Amino acid sequence: MKREIPLLITAITGLIIIINYFLPEITGGVTQVVRTWNIIISSFAIILGILNLVIVSLRKTLEPITHLDDRIANIVLILSLIATIIVGMIYGVNSQTETSLRFITDNRYALPIISIELSSFDNNPFTSVIFYSIYNPLSAAMFSLLAFFIASASYRAFRARNLEATLLLFAASIVILGRVPVGDLIFGLVGLKISPISEYITAVINAAGQRAIMIAVGIGTIIISLKLLFGIERSHLGKGE
Amino acid sequence: MDLGYLWYKIYIPYVENKLLGYSLFLLAFISVVLNIYVALVRSGKLTSIYIRKIPALNSIEEAVGRCTEMGKPVLYIPGIQDIDNIQTLASLSLLSYVSQRCAEYETDFIMPVSRSVVMTVAQEIVKESYLRAGRSDLYKSDMVFYLTDDQFGYAAGVDGIISREKPGAVFLIGAFYAESLILAETGFSVGAIQIAGTAMITQLPFFIAACDYVLIGEELFAASAYLSRDMIDKITLRTQDISKALVMIAIVIGSTINSIYILNPGIAKIPIINIIHKISSTMLLR
Numbered sequence: 329m330k331r332e333i334p335l336l337i338t339a340i341t342g343l344i345i346i347i348n349y350f351l352p353e354i355t356g357g358v359t360q361v362v363r364t365w366n367i368i369i370s371s372f373a374i375i376l377g378i379l380n381l382v383i384v385s386l387r388k389t390l391e392p393i394t395h396l397d398d399r400i401a402n403i404v405l406i407l408s409l410i411a412t413i414i415v416g417m418i419y420g421v422n423s424q425t426e427t428s429l430r431f432i433t434d435n436r437y438a439l440p441i442i443s444i445e446l447s448s449f450d451n452n453p454f455t456s457v458i459f460y461s462i463y464n465p466l467s468a469a470m471f472s473l474l475a476f477f478i479a480s481a482s483y484r485a486f487r488a489r490n491l492e493a494t495l496l497l498f499a500a501s502i503v504i505l506g507r508v509p510v511g512d513l514i515f516g517l518v519g520l521k522i523s524p525i526s527e528y529i530t531a532v533i534n535a536a537g538q539r540a541i542m543i544a545v546g547i548g549t550i551i552i553s554l555k556l557l558f559g560i561e562r563s564h565l566g567k568g569e
Numbered sequence: 570m571d572l573g574y575l576w577y578k579i580y581i582p583y584v585e586n587k588l589l590g591y592s593l594f595l596l597a598f599i600s601v602v603l604n605i606y607v608a609l610v611r612s613g614k615l616t617s618i619y620i621r622k623i624p625a626l627n628s629i630e631e632a633v634g635r636c637t638e639m640g641k642p643v644l645y646i647p648g649i650q651d652i653d654n655i656q657t658l659a660s661l662s663l664l665s666y667v668s669q670r671c672a673e674y675e676t677d678f679i680m681p682v683s684r685s686v687v688m689t690v691a692q693e694i695v696k697e698s699y700l701r702a703g704r705s706d707l708y709k710s711d712m713v714f715y716l717t718d719d720q721f722g723y724a725a726g727v728d729g730i731i732s733r734e735k736p737g738a739v740f741l742i743g744a745f746y747a748e749s750l751i752l753a754e755t756g757f758s759v760g761a762i763q764i765a766g767t768a769m770i771t772q773l774p775f776f777i778a779a780c781d782y783v784l785i786g787e788e789l790f791a792a793s794a795y796l797s798r799d800m801i802d803k804i805t806l807r808t809q810d811i812s813k814a815l816v817m818i819a820i821v822i823g824s825t826i827n828s829i830y831i832l833n834p835g836i837a838k839i840p841i842i843n844i845i846h847k848i849s850s851t852m853l854l855r
Binding site (some may be wrong): 401467474475477554 | 589607768788801
């Protein structure tokens with residue numbers, strides 16, 4: 329029964345969604361009801377997630393075998409979590425922006441120059457300090473790491489170790505040179521224009537490959553969905569082999 | 570309800586959106602083929618099928634074995650999407666196999682997740698895998714734990730775990746976005762053998778550049794069937810191939826008829842050519 333009930337729920341919900349997709353005028357807003365249930369269940373599951381995070385972090389902090397680095401990371405995590413919850417509960421999560429208009433008079437000249445300064449300030453420490461001053465810069469810092477990782481990964485990918493890697497290097501060089509003005513300038517010396525070749529590689533060869541993968545992914549998605557509906561696929565319920 | 574009105578309600582969405590009919594046809598075709606093969610297997614008429622080798626899946630044993638020899642843990646990342654994403658479900662299907670191998674080889678297993686529903690499902694899967702391997706004594710409740718729903722917060726957390734724990738193998742299987750390369754490059758920096766799998770077209774080049782083995786697109790969905798010994802599981806791969814063949818034939822016929830039509834519009838007078846041209850034009854316009 330432990331597996332049959334989840335399989336039955338999966339089949340019924342899946343069928344409702346499929347019928348709603350193909351007969352939208354008759355079944356009306358059934359999908360919306362299922363989606364609302366999904367949101368409610370997910371909201372309750374977040375509490376489970378936070379509890380798990382606190383328990384695991386506390387255990388790691390208190391265990392004597394935990395490495396010092398790991399212990400510091402877990403202490404920082406717990407303190408940040410508590411601070412965010414407390415500040416959020418006290419001040420709320422909506423920004424309280426105050427806009428002020430200020431007249432500034434500059435008397436350095438023969439005639440005074442009056443300028444207007446419009447400034448806004450967020451009075452809520454949750455949004456102004458935790459969200460805009462800590463969370464946003466940290467997220468941006470993580471995202472910006474990507475630039476350096478792209479450089480190192482490209483360096484490894486473009487090393488001409490075998491025929492395939494050499495072809496990749498050749499195609500990438502054309503695309504890179506075709507995307508910058510200096511590419512056409514260099515190849516213009518021998519009467520060639522590289523930007524159309526770069527455009528052709530991106531718009532035709534690359535797009536064809538991508539579409540092939542997309543079509544196969546679409547079919548794969550249908551197959552795995554049918555497997556779930558028919559109860560053939562059960563390894564996500566712990567069946568395995 | 571009046572039958573005429575009911576028919577109108579059924580029919581009108583198909584007039585407004587012609588692609589809906591093609592979708593229904595493809596779904597019906599795949600369902601019929603799948604059920605025919607299931608019937609063939611159950612009747613004993615089909616006992617074996619040829620499956621091409623997928624190196625990324627064959628290397629799972631090697632990756633877990635390497636971790637065992639080096640005394641390092643296995644890190645499994647199921648992507649950053651929730652349980653309603655089909656790639657996450659495909660990843661959880663593979664998780665069952667990987668965690669069972671870890672239990673058999675007595676290798677530590679770490680799985681930080683970014684969605685709490687995925688965490689609860691993954692905990693059950695890992696627990697059952699350890700039970701199946703007869704090593705329930707090795708299972709710890711904190712093997713699968715929640716980090717954060719935030720994309721870059723999760724990437725930072727996993728990067729920290731990789732740097733501190735230095736896993737011998739990293740599995741990046743599921744739906745990934747911009748964090749894919751951040752995770753894969755950090756895994757590379759600690760010398761881990763990396764097996765990735767995703768159906769996100771934009772992230773595939775990053776995984777191919779930074780990982781040792783990659784499950785490209787549909788291979789991710791074929792993974793559980795490939796690793797299974799159950800014939801009914803395996804025949805879904807055959808259904809997938811037949812469906813792909815149907816799409817390939819449709820592309821070849823459609824593009825040929827359209828190319829001839831552009832060169833000679835008079836060919837549309839032939840009824841069958843006219844129908845094929847209209848169908849392929851509808852699809853091309855979308």
